[in-house]
Amino acid sequence: MAGMVESDKIDVGFSGKRCIHSRNCVLGDPHVFVPNAPGQWIHPEAASVEKIVAIAESCPSGAITYVRKDGGPQEQSPVVNTVRLRENGPLAVHAEIVLDGETSYRATLCRCGASESKPFCDGSHNKSGFAATGEPPLKDTP
Ligand code: SF4
Ligand code: FES
Incomplete structure (x- = not known):
């Protein structure tokens, strides 16, 4: 499963092929990343852009990505690799x-x-x- 879920302020991408099921996302905010949902399981409108960015960047596999549409910074290289x-x-x-x-x-x-x-x-x-x-x-x- 792969794709992009759009919202007004941020789009959230998910690549099932990359997911290692570490569950950082669903534990980060189960209203945004809804565990065991039968249909759409990502709801970017359910939290602030900053919170979604923080959870996305805590996804170790890179399965979750984002594109900010609120003028805020996109993901960048870390200061230390x-x-x-x-x-x-x-x-x-x-x-x-x-x-x-x-x-x-x-x-x-x-x-x-x-x-x-x-x-x-x-x-x-x-x-x-x-x-x-x-x-x-x-x-x-x-
Ligand atoms: S945080 Fe990333 S790797 Fe972990 S379950 Fe969520 S999408 Fe998969
Ligand atoms: S499949 Fe080889 S480390 Fe996970």
Whole structure:
């Protein structure tokens, strides 16, 4: 599922292919990003533009994007580029990313090798049982 939901002050885009189901959006504001809605689940008019921008930018995969129409600034590169390891999951990049001529600022990149949507994570690490916690293995205590 992909598309753009328009409203007077801001349009919100969603790319289902990119979503890693981290739920930052629905936990950020369930009136704007309505969980388990049978039809349209994004309602940009239900919160302030600033709030929608903040939630969109907290979407680690870049599945949620926005275009402001209120004269406010569009999304920009972060001051510091970061790559975060998600436990048993992808690499979450926050930086200016240019792929196939398209610029984006957030992406979750497959670390397990099983994604069918590379370079992006498609959630396959769950099915494939990918385990990389970063913790040393537990030792048996005598
Ligand atoms: S990856 Fe983005 S769109 Fe998907 S659940 Fe998380 S915050 Fe929402
Ligand atoms: S890390 Fe998620 S599919 Fe590979």
